[in-house]
Amino acid sequence: MPAPGEHHPAFEEYCDCIFELAEDGVEVIQARIAERLDVSRPAVSEMMRRLVAEGLVSLERGIALTEQGDALAQRVVRxxxxxxxxxxxxxxxxxxxxxHEAGKWEHVISESVEDAMDTLLGSPTTCPHGNPIPGSGYNEPATVRLADHVAGDGFSIIRIPEELEFAPGTLEFLEEVGLLPGQSGRLIGVSGDGNLLVELDGRTVEVDPFIGERILVTA
Ligand SMILES: [Zn+2]
Known part of the structure; x- marks a missing residue:
């Protein structure tokens, strides 16, 4: 049994998932939660009942975290x-x-370990993918989706949303071609098969539209 003030890892996982779907601007419905957590629809609806009973989720206007659920999600996401x-x-x-590893660590890190990590790392404001660390006071610059950027103009990558972190092979691809937060590039145009053509360090990289519609760059 979790100690007082602690929650079952499954509750943490669901609150984290709802928080991140909303953060990515994805509609928070049971089907999206089932996809993101790779569980069945009946499992999600059963868990929604338990989360409501725990006071972590409200179903009054769609699926939303309560104040308590949001606090739990922010702690886990941090x-x-x-x-x-x-x-x-x-x-x-x-x-x-x-x-992948952080998905396990998020449930076992205690407050003192969290504080020690934060100090050792110099109080970072984002994860390596550019997603804001709750409680860090991060001020995100104005962004647009890479696909909406003006062709011919330069940009700097700000954020790889969680949705892409969960898409198989995507992080490996982004890391391999160097589409990393802080990296500058230029949108050249669109290839015949619909991929975005991006110039990075003198190389031309083809980016799948699923990625181009989600990656956030400077406006
Ligand atoms: Zn991340």
Missing amino acids: RHRLAERFLTDILKLSWAEAH
Whole structure:
């Protein structure tokens, strides 16, 4: 049994998922939660009942976190993103490995470990993918989706939304071609088969529209 003030990892997972779907601007419905968590629809609806009973979720106007659910989600998301930073910056794991491992760490990091990581890392404001760390006071610059950027103009990558972190192979692709937060590039145009053509460090990279419609760059 979790100690008082602690929650079952499954509750944390669901609150985290609802928080991140909303953060990515994805409609928070049971089908999206089932996809993101890779569970069945009946499992999601059963868990929604339990989350409502725990006071973590409200179903009054669609699926939404209560104040208590939001606080829990922010704590878990903060630990996930700090762990990702630790795993990439200090342990030098790849992005994809760090994302996977952090999914486990987020449930076991205590407050004192969280504080020590934050200090060691110099109080980072984003995860390695550019997603804001709750409680860090991050001020995100104005962004547009890469696909909406003006062709011919330069941009700087700000954020790889969680939705892309969960799409198989995407983090590996982005890391391999160097589409990383902070990296500058230029949108050249669209190829015959609908891929975005992006210039990065003198190379031309083809970016799938699923990625181009989600990655956020400077406006
Ligand atoms: Zn991340």
